[in-house]
Amino acid sequence: MISGRGSNLVAIAENVNNGILQGECIIQAVFSNKRNAAGLQKAEQFGIPTHVISKTGNYNFHLLDWLRSKNPDLIILAGYMKILPAEIVRAFPQKIINIHPADTKEHQGLNGYKWAWEKKLAETKITVHFVDEGLDSGKIIGQRVVDLRGAESLAEIEKRGLQVEHEFYSECIKMILERID
Ligand code: GRF
DSSP states (O other): OBSSOOHHHHHHHHHHHHSTTTTTOOOOOEEESOTTOHHHHHHHHTTOOEEEOOOSTTHHHHHHHHHHHHOOSOEEESSOOSOOOHHHHHHSTTOEEEEESSOTTTOOSSOHHHHHHHTTOSEEEEEEEEOOSSSSOSOEEEEEEEEOTTOOSHHHHHHHHHHHHHHHHHHHHHHHHHHHO
């Protein structure tokens, strides 16, 4: 599930095609709440079916219906910028995961890299966690440190962080899928 750029989606799709997720899973579909999300075109380039619900009325009702129709083993949030309501979270217990660009114990919500930059942190922690009904409050699956020493701009911090995100998310997905088998 995405809302924007989709660089994590691309990293995961590449790993499914010829990386650590090869033979481990298929990406059934990519969902976006934004019709113009750049990640949708990227999904199409990988031949992955896409689905968009952009209207606001009954949004979550239609989303839950669509998610159920897919019967997924795992729902992967990758830059999905909306909060999932309780009825969706409860419909897929321990099956929805998210990647957060900071330590969820220290910083929740938007702008995780900006937070690290403004706090002048020497390191930050990318967090992969289960999604619960709160904001970035679900059980932590794993964390990976990003060394921020010497970074001279927010852009540099984002670059280093995303590099870690792109490897770490697929590793966590692999680990979770092995547990499901
Ligand atoms: C990533 O930094 C991720 O940690 C956060 O949103 C961003 C999504 O980037 N949840 P992208 O769309 O995967 O490029």
